[in-house]
Structure formats: C-alpha cells, structure tokens
Amino acid sequence: MHENISHPLRYRVGEALSLVVAALTGAFLVYERTLPHESYTLTILAGVCFTCALIVFIYLYRSPNLVRAAQIDEVLRMASQLSAVMGEGLDEQSAEAVCKALLPKTNAIAVAITDRQSILAYVGIDKDLNPIDAPIRTQATHDVLNNGTLRVIRSADDIGFPVDRGHINGAIIVPLKRGDETLGTLKFYFPTARSINETQLSIAKGFGELLSTQIAATAMEEQKKLATSMELKALQNQINPHFLFNTINTIASFIRTDPAKARELLREFAKFYRSTLEDASDLIPLYREIDQTERYLGFEIARFGEDRIQFTREVPDELRDTYVPAFMVQPLVENAVKHAMPATGTLHICVRAEAEGDALVLSIVDDGVGMSEDRRQNIMDPKSHTGLGIAVRNIRDRVQGYYGPESFMAVESEEGKGTTITLHLKDGCTMNAQEMAASIDQKAPSALRN
Secondary structure, eight states: SSSSSHHHHHHHHOOOOOHHHHHHHHHHHHHHSSSSSOOOOHHHHHHHHHHHHHHHHHHHHOOOOHHHHHHHHHHHHHHHHHHHHHHHHHHHHHHHHHHHGGGGGGGGGEEEEEOOBBBBEEETTGGSOOOOOOOOOOOOHHHHHOOOOOOEESHHHHHHOOOOOOOEEEEEEEEEEEEEEEEEEEEEESGGGOOHHHHHHHHHHHHHHHHHHHHHHHHHHHHHHHHHHHHHHHHHOOOHHHHHHHHHHHHHHHHHHHHHHHHHHHHHHOOOOOOOOHGSEEEEEEEHHHHHHHHHHHHHHHOOOOTTEEEEEEGGGGGTEEETTTTSSSHHHHHHHTTTOOSOOOOOEEEEEETTTTTEEEEEEOOOOOOOOOHHHHHHHHHHHSSHHHHHHHHHHHHHHHHHTTTTTEEETTTEEEEEEEEETTTTTTTTTHHHHHHHHHHHHOOOOO
C-alpha cells in the first residue's frame, strides 16, 4: 500500500478499523461476562470503546456524501495538478511528472506513458529496464494503439514482455486520444491479477480521460496559435484594392505632370509589394519594417500632398538590426492615415524605438483627430469586429505569441490631440531571429510528442 492514501480510501479504512474495534471490544464484553469476577473498570472502558467504535462505523457507513465529496475533491485536485504539469504539452518531462503523480493514487506498482512508438515516461518497479525513448515492446500496447480500446490484462504472458517479468502479472492499458485518434497510452502495472478490481479500473479510466481531455485542450491552444499565424500570412499577402487603385491613379496622374516622379513611384511600388511577399519569413530587422512603412507613406504623401502627411523616425543605431515580427508597425501607421488625418492641416506621424532594460519599446505617435475613450476601449476589446479593432487584435496576439504574456500593446488617445500606440516587447532587445522562432515554437506546444 502506498503511503499517500487518497481521501476516499481513508474513509473505507476508517470504516474497517472502527468495525474491527467494535468487534474486539464486543467480544471482550461477552468474554468478561463469563468470568466469575468482573472488572468494572475494564468493563466500562470496553463499553465506551465499543460504543464509540460503533458510532464511528455507523456515521461513516451512512454518510456516502462524505466519501463522494472526498472523491470529487480528489479528482479536482488531481485535475488541477495534471493541468499545471501539462501546461506545455505532454513530453518526457511532463509525462514523468504525471506518472509520479498517478502512482500513489492506485495499487499499481508501476505507471507508464507512451506515444505511438516509444516510452515517454516510466515510474515504479523495473524503471531501469524501461528507459525514456525505448521502443514499445509489448504486443498488448500495440493492440491498444491500433484499436483505441482500453484493455485489462490478467497474466504476464498476455502482457507480452520480451523478457520474464515475474513480479508484473497484470495491467490496465488506457488509450490517450484526441478525438478519434489514439496518440499514446497510459499503462498501470500490477503485481497480481487480483490487484485489478473495479476501483482500479475506474481510477485508470478516469485518469485516462483526464489526460485525453488535457491533450485535447493543448491541441486547441495550438490550433488557436496556428490560426493567428494564418491571419498573419493573410495580412502579409493581401493587396488592399482601394490602396492599389488609389496608388495606380496617383502614379498615372504624375505621368503627365511629373514623369520622373511617376517613374520613382513605380519603382517604389514594385519594391513595396516585393517586400510584402518576401517578408513572409515573419522575422525581419527593425530598419526593414520601418523602411517598408516609410515606403507605404511615400504613396500616401504623393496622393495627399507633402503638406498633409509628414513622417519621422527615431531609432537608435544599436536597435536598427533588432529582429521583430514583420507587419508590426506598418498596419498601425496605415490606420493612422485612414482614421486620424484631420480635415485640414498636417498629420505628423513618428515611429520611435527605445530599449527599457532587455525590453524593446516601439511607439507609433500621431497628432491626428484622436478618439473617444469609448472608441478606444472598443478597439481594445478582444471581440472587436471593426477594421481598426481587428488590426489591433492581430498585432496584440502576435506580440504575446512571440514575446509571451508579459508583453503588451497599449493605446492612449485624446480627441483632438492624437493617439500613441505602444508595443512593449519583453526581451525584444536580446533575442535574435533564431531565439524568437524557437520562442514561438515553444509557445505553440504539441499535444503529444510524436
């Protein structure tokens, strides 16, 4: 029996002990009555013990809600523990932690987790014979992987170890699933077939379902991150038809009035869309992101006039080559042109970069029309469906996807005075392109290592 006994089992042990004490003290009272000289002190003590033991037994036996509550509490605590362990998916490290957590909750002498080919973790007796990454050797496990059905095995021969395992003579093998797909197994090994009862079977089923649910939740999180990535691809490759139409019209108008300017704009236009497609690699130096932004503004300045839009950049030389995700700055500047330009006068836009410790802070500042607090809160709402809200949500999600939850986007605005959008990118000054790519891979975990 394991030292760490679960709460429901404690109630059953309490019932058994109280019944034994009641039986022994009752027998003593009967025996005492047959003696010629009774000891009143012993008789009173025995009577008190008998009465107390009987009361405790009846209380525990007639209080199934206590056992049920304890079972629910145990399941909730285990669910919380397993959820914390599997926060980044089920790999060798988390699988071993799961096995260590599950072993004391059963009568098993070993617990193992596999993927479809090899052992992810093994805890308990014969651990040295089952190293991590060793291929699956039992036919029973392959059968469960193939048919996706739980299997109870009551003999060593049916388990199918390649060598004699005299101390393991029973097993419960539970498939770990994501939908209809079997991704791995959870295995409980027992010393004898008699160790496998309905309680152990229920425990194995419950823990298997718990792990499968967590695997499914991890997969959903991965799909969410994939969807965010696909949104980025769509953003990178889209050609705004209005922008395209307006730019072509602008170039056409310069052909008659300023052919040299038209040729310059046409060259920049080709560079702009070539860069848009080339930047599908996601990570680019900061100077390239701002160059692309300035190239975009060149078309808008040509369209509206130099007296309507002015752009400045404030980027220290030491931050020019810092890698950032593509299309972090340009969509925000584009939104400023679309939504912040006043009816008359000049819209000033400034892009700043500065280091705050290891964090990279990017600011897009304009002195345009600004927005009300209600509108500001609306575009910051994760469920916002407006054009500006979608752009903000996309960039905010990508910021946290690359740099983690401690990074953020902040929007400050005042009507008639302008808007400042700040991107605070944790460790943005220290991570190179390879480290950032690895970072987002780690934040998009696999449900179960294959």
